[in-house]
Amino acid sequence: MSDHQMSSHAVKGIDDTITQVEVPEGPVVKRTRQTSYLDVLVQGVALFSDGYNIQVIGYMLTVLAKLYPKDTTGDVKTRLSNSILIGDIFGMLIFGYCIDRFGRRLGVILTTLFLVLGIIIATASHGATIRGMYWMMVIGRGVAGVGAGGEYAVCTSQALECADGSERLRKKRGMLVAVSTNAAIIAGFVASSIVSIIVVKAYNGNPSDGIWRICFGIGIILPLTIFIFRMRLFDSTQYDKHAIQRKVPYKLALKYYWKPLIGACTAWFLYDVIIYPFNLLAPTLCTHQFLCSPRAFIGAFLMDRIGQKQTYVLGWAMAAVFGFIIGGAMFKLQHVFPLFVVLYGLMQTCLSIGPGDCNFLVASESFPTPLRGHFLGFAAAIGKTGAAVGTSALTPVVSAFETKMEGQRVLFLIGSAISVLGTLVVWFLIPGHPDALEDGDVRFREYLEANGYDTSHMGLKSGKHNEVFVTGPFN
Known part of the structure; x- marks a missing residue:
């Protein structure tokens, strides 16, 4: 067969799905649809829905407390609030492992399944007693949390690898990932407040079971709507080339990446320690969220211009200032309240521009493709524990002093000290971002080979090294 005939045979039948064509006595040509902006941003839609489902319980607790004042105790509120948080942590760890061992696409299926199942259980909650109904709701929120937490690893990994799929996208990788992660989650928070207000208004402000069931149930729409589209996205070329699905070299990986792993985990932990209790200082949660939403886009804009690490450091340092x-x-600012609001807004803006945007990106691109889910999921889970620590340890500070003003003053000073620590952590432990993910993957493979690890089974090629990856012009 001539070269021209082989080329024609390989090209024939190309469509938007991945196909493999066996060429006699030649390489396997694997054609993939070229990634587009839409492929990256659709991951943001998934995280937008997660932000909605995580935050909506805050508004529904008020409704539930009016409906069932005797049964909606402090312990019940805590369980309902923490159930999805605990589920998040488990989902981050479990699916961070799964998407590396079994592929990103499987992660999409399973996280969506857990999220949808959990929302259905929570929406349909009932029982012989109100207490029984609340336990069903707690279980449903926990199951949904496993799916939502898993989306942190799945969506961030997919967004990053899609954004690295072409030179055109790579130049805007930081912005695309930031918009698809932090900005999307914050937008989901905003959506939960808007939906809650509309539904409550539809019931004329009267508490009703219909309010919380509708608000919970709406959370199922987006995951199902984009599920079909996400199923059309296959594992990235990077994953196909470098996946390690057996004999994972954990010891060698930890030896090589211990420094950025500690940096990513610590920075994310410190951010959540600050941001959760500080959110309580906002005039209203709804106002705070509307103010926060545009901030994430500022960080997204900066990262591709001054660098991810530089944006990370800038955000932490300015928040401390x-x-x-x-x-x-x-004490002087209490007499000039508008100035306090401006300074507080600037501090929150810096936190969103820096660690808020950079946590996702740095915790994913600092590590190699075959172990990206592992490290990203672990760092995100550590961050969520920081939320619990910050809420339980720092929130009581405000009420621990004779006046609320003194407590707030100490809280700001503690938060600033933590921001200084965050600045140092990023500066000394976080590496500069790679120009392309392939650069980091090649270095990791060379390191493994230099330490006696057999890399012949890496990638989804059944040991063949003559596979050619071709990207077709399908936007």
Whole structure:
């Protein structure tokens, strides 16, 4: 067969799905649809729905407390709030492992299954007693949390690898990933407040079971709507080339990546320690979220211009500066409340621009493709534990002093000190971002080979090294 005939045979039948063509006495040509902006941003839609489902319980607790005042105790509220948080942590760890061992596409299926199942259980909650109904709701929220937490690893990995799929996208990789992660989640928070207000208004402000069931149930729409589209996305070329599905070299990987792993985990932990209790200082949660939403886009804009690490450091450092100013001048600022609001807004903006946007990106691109889900899921889970620590340890600070103003002052000073620590962690432990994911993957493979690890089974090629990856012009 001539070269021209072989080429024609390989090209024939190309469509938007991945196909493999066996060419006699030649390489396997694997054609993939070229990734587009839509492929990256659709991951943001998934995380948008996660943000909605995570946050909506905050508004529904008020409705439930009016409906069932005797049964909606402090313990019940805590269980309902924490169930999805605990599910998040398990989902991050479980699916971070799964998407590396079994592929990104399987992660999409399973996370959507858990999320949808959990929402159905929570929406349909009932029981012989109100207490029984609440336990069903807790279980449903926990199951949904496993899916939502898993989406952190699945969506971030997919968004990053899709954004690295072409030179055109790679130049905007930081912005695309930031918009598809932090900005999307915050937008989901905003959506939960808007939907809650609309539904409550539809019931004329009267508490009703229909309010929380409708608001919970709406959370199922987006995951199912984009599921078919996400199923059309196959594992990235990077994963196909470098996946390790057996004999995972954990010891060698930890030896090589211990420094950025500690950096990513610590930075994410410190961010959640600060951001959760500080959110309580916002005039109203709804106002705070509307203010936060545009901030994430500022960080997304900066990362591709000054660099991910630089944006990370800038955000932490400026948050520390504004925090120290507020803490030091708190008693004077109480007489100039608009100035306090401006300074507080600037501090929150810096936190969103820096660690808020960079946590996802840095925790994914600092590690090689075959172990990206492992490290990203672990760092995200550590971050969520920071949320629990911050809420339980720092929130009581405000009420621990004689006046609320003194408590807020100390809280700002503590938050600023933590921001300084975050700045140092990023500066000394976080590496500069790679120009292309392939650069990091090649270095990791060379390191493994230099340490006696057999890399012949890496990738989804059944040991063949003559496979050619071709990207077709399908936007």
